[in-house]
Amino acid sequence: MSSSNLQSPIPEPPVMPAEVTIQRSTSFRDDALRRFKKNPTAIFGLVIVILFLLLAIFGRQLTPFDPFAQNIRNAHQAPGGEHLLGTDFFGRDVLSRIIYGARISLFVGVSVVTIQAAIGVVVGLVAGYYGGKIEAVMMRLVDAFIAFPGIILAMAIMAVRGQGIENVIFALSFAGWPTFARLVRSEVISLKEREYVQAARGLGFHDAKIMFKHILPNCLATIIVYATMGIANPIIAEAGLSFLGLGATSEQATWGFQMSLERQYMRTAWWGVTFPGLAVMIVVLGFNLLGDGLRDVLDPRMKE
Amino acid sequence: MHIYIMKRLLQAIPVIFLVTVLTFSLVHLVPGDPALMRAGEDATAEQVEAIREAMGLNEPIYKQYTKWVSGIMRGDMGYSLQDGRPVFSTLIQRLPATMKLVMASFIVSIGIGVPVGILSAVKQNTFADSFARVFALLGISMPNFWMGLMLMLIFSYSLRMLPASGSGTLAHLIMPAIALGMPGAGIITRLTRSSMLEVMKQDYIRTARAKGLRRQLVIYKHALKNAMLPVVTVIGVQLGSRLGGSVIVESIFAYPGIGRFAYTRLLARDYPMIMGNLFIFAMIFILINLITDILYGFLEPRIRYD
Numbered sequence: 001m002s003s004s005n006l007q008s009p010i011p012e013p014p015v016m017p018a019e020v021t022i023q024r025s026t027s028f029r030d031d032a033l034r035r036f037k038k039n040p041t042a043i044f045g046l047v048i049v050i051l052f053l054l055l056a057i058f059g060r061q062l063t064p065f066d067p068f069a070q071n072i073r074n075a076h077q078a079p080g081g082e083h084l085l086g087t088d089f090f091g092r093d094v095l096s097r098i099i100y101g102a103r104i105s106l107f108v109g110v111s112v113v114t115i116q117a118a119i120g121v122v123v124g125l126v127a128g129y130y131g132g133k134i135e136a137v138m139m140r141l142v143d144a145f146i147a148f149p150g151i152i153l154a155m156a157i158m159a160v161r162g163q164g165i166e167n168v169i170f171a172l173s174f175a176g177w178p179t180f181a182r183l184v185r186s187e188v189i190s191l192k193e194r195e196y197v198q199a200a201r202g203l204g205f206h207d208a209k210i211m212f213k214h215i216l217p218n219c220l221a222t223i224i225v226y227a228t229m230g231i232a233n234p235i236i237a238e239a240g241l242s243f244l245g246l247g248a249t250s251e252q253a254t255w256g257f258q259m260s261l262e263r264q265y266m267r268t269a270w271w272g273v274t275f276p277g278l279a280v281m282i283v284v285l286g287f288n289l290l291g292d293g294l295r296d297v298l299d300p301r302m303k304e
Numbered sequence: 305m306h307i308y309i310m311k312r313l314l315q316a317i318p319v320i321f322l323v324t325v326l327t328f329s330l331v332h333l334v335p336g337d338p339a340l341m342r343a344g345e346d347a348t349a350e351q352v353e354a355i356r357e358a359m360g361l362n363e364p365i366y367k368q369y370t371k372w373v374s375g376i377m378r379g380d381m382g383y384s385l386q387d388g389r390p391v392f393s394t395l396i397q398r399l400p401a402t403m404k405l406v407m408a409s410f411i412v413s414i415g416i417g418v419p420v421g422i423l424s425a426v427k428q429n430t431f432a433d434s435f436a437r438v439f440a441l442l443g444i445s446m447p448n449f450w451m452g453l454m455l456m457l458i459f460s461y462s463l464r465m466l467p468a469s470g471s472g473t474l475a476h477l478i479m480p481a482i483a484l485g486m487p488g489a490g491i492i493t494r495l496t497r498s499s500m501l502e503v504m505k506q507d508y509i510r511t512a513r514a515k516g517l518r519r520q521l522v523i524y525k526h527a528l529k530n531a532m533l534p535v536v537t538v539i540g541v542q543l544g545s546r547l548g549g550s551v552i553v554e555s556i557f558a559y560p561g562i563g564r565f566a567y568t569r570l571l572a573r574d575y576p577m578i579m580g581n582l583f584i585f586a587m588i589f590i591l592i593n594l595i596t597d598i599l600y601g602f603l604e605p606r607i608r609y610d
Contacts, residue, residue, distance in 0.1 A: 140315070144322035147586040149548025152566065156330055156578050159570045236447045240552050243449055244567060259450070266453065267461050274457070277450030285445040 032297045042293020048286025055102040065093035067100040067253065076269040086271040088262055094271060098279045101255045104248065105235050105283065108169055112234035113227050115173035120180020121223065125211045127181065128188025139185070145178040151237055158246040165254075168247050172234045183226055187219040221298040229291030232284040239280045255280050308601050316590055323586045324376065328369050330582070331575050332361075342385065342573040358385065359575060376583065382576040386569070391580035395562060399584070401471060402561030405484065405554070406546045408477050410539060412485030413492050418535065420489075421496025425531075426523060428501065436493060443490025449552040452483035456556070469558035480557045484549050488542050495538055499531040506530075533604055540596030544589045 074091030085094040127138040157171035241247030242256030255276040262272025339356040381391035424436035460468035512522045550563030569577040
């Protein structure tokens with residue numbers, strides 16, 4: 001609490017306000033970039049995310065072994081030998097399967113968050129902008145959605161629709177959009193009384209234009225921050241669903257799926273479940289760190 | 305205050321109505337044929353038809369819905385497709401075990417999150433702070449089922465200290481509670497830290513310090529009390545993900561709660577049971593959040609005027 005007044009000495013005599021605006025030559029973008037660069041944890045998160053994105057894009061070229069090649073005689077080789085992270089029950093290379101799984105995991109994470117954000121933005125904009133009865137109805141619907149534990153909602157949908165990554169994406173998007181709607185709505189409520197919105201209204205712009213052209217761009221920072229951190233949720237959820245046998249199919253070998261296969265051999269081959277789970281944790285950590293960093297940079301109000 | 309409570313109660317009614325609509329439409333309107341899924345791929349057309357009849361799927365959709373809702377009002381959620389037992393009593397029977405687990409997981413989250421968060425805030429920008437923040441981040445990033453498996457690997461298989469499955473004793477509860485509670489511990493650590501830092505900037509804290517109160521006293525008596533407010537709400541908010549997490553964690557540890565039961569019935573496509581389960585979980589969530597909202601109204605009078 002003892003904030004000292006001995007900050008850096010002022011080099012020049014106080015300048016006139018007019019000059020201050022001239023001196024302030026860094027744009028928001030430059031300033032944000034500068035702050036991001038000074039944030040080592042955010043950089044670390046970015047590095048993790050880029051690494052996994054590269055694995056996802058070039059995965060098939062990078063796998064040391066064919067992730068689907070079975071060789072029972074090679075089953076459950078311990079890590080460290082020819083197979084860096086060992087082999088699974090079918091003698092498949094665990095590292096190769098993890099690299100292969102990165103693509104699906106990231107694809108699920110990014111596409112689910114995109115769909116959630118799209119629905120959430122529309123609902124949040126309309127509810128926040130119009131208020132009144134429209135808002136009341138929409139937000140009660142959001143409350144009802146949020147009352148269900150997301151994973152169970154997703155599991156129930158998977159039970160009705162059957163396994164497969166497309167269904168996982170549908171189920172997780174369906175279960176997760178309300179959080180975005182709440183977020184956008186609260187942003188819109190604080191923005192819609194601003195002068196520029198009133199000016200736009202005074203100029204006779206129609207509501208859709210005001211919402212999407214004037215209000216939405218100003219919510220974007222918050223949405224980007226939340227979406228980045230939010231990618232972690234579907235990645236964990238997909239792993240959980242697949243682990244329970246309600247997610248990916250065997251052709252879509254994801255990390256969670258691999259863990260569900262190897263779980264029964266955990267006692268003798270600990271690496272089978274450990275490494276795929278570690279992959280989930282690292283990628284989630286990456287998105288969380290990056291999201292935290294972006295929040296500090298883009299939206300100082302939300303700072304921890 | 306009465307008005308505030310009444311308002312909250314009235315708000316819950318449309319939400320509960322929408323919860324019934326959602327639960328019902330999930331099974332009946334989502335593309336995919338529940339009867340076909342229930343019967344399995346090699347069922348004959350007659351078998352599928354028989355299941356459709358048993359599930360009442362041949363009636364018009366609105367009739368099925370009103371039948372289901374009027375049943376709920378009488379505490380009748382229909383009967384299991386698998387063993388014919390009443391849905392409501394079967395589920396309620398398994399609820400206490402899960403509530404015990406969820407409670408234990410909150411003890412883990414709060415017991416770890418609050419002290420670590422305070423430490424982190426009080427010793428801001430020190431090594432202890434960095435350590436606490438890394439700890440919180442790892443807790444948040446770890447999938448709960450993976451954490452459960454790792455605990456099992458270490459404490460059951462390697463060290464042989466704790467039982468890997470079952471229930472009954474406190475030892476059975478430790479690992480599931482940690483697996484379920486750790487992500488929350490991370491969230492509560494961060495929340496406690498940020499709200500402590502926020503509160504410690506306030507004027508009344510400076511006043512308390514200025515009039516000569518000891519730093520310790522100010523932190524624990526004045527700051528902590530107010531910093532705990534957001535933690536109260538987060539418990540309500542997190543309840544949903546705890547109930548959801550219980551499905552996976554209970555399955556891993558073969559813990560006989562409602563979560564593991566829900567999972568087995570999901571795999572068996574026991575639709576009345578699935579619907580009953582969704583509905584009960586949603587009702588618990590609404591009820592607990594109503595309680596935390598009202599509690600919050602008592603703790604923070606300003607909120608009532610929102």
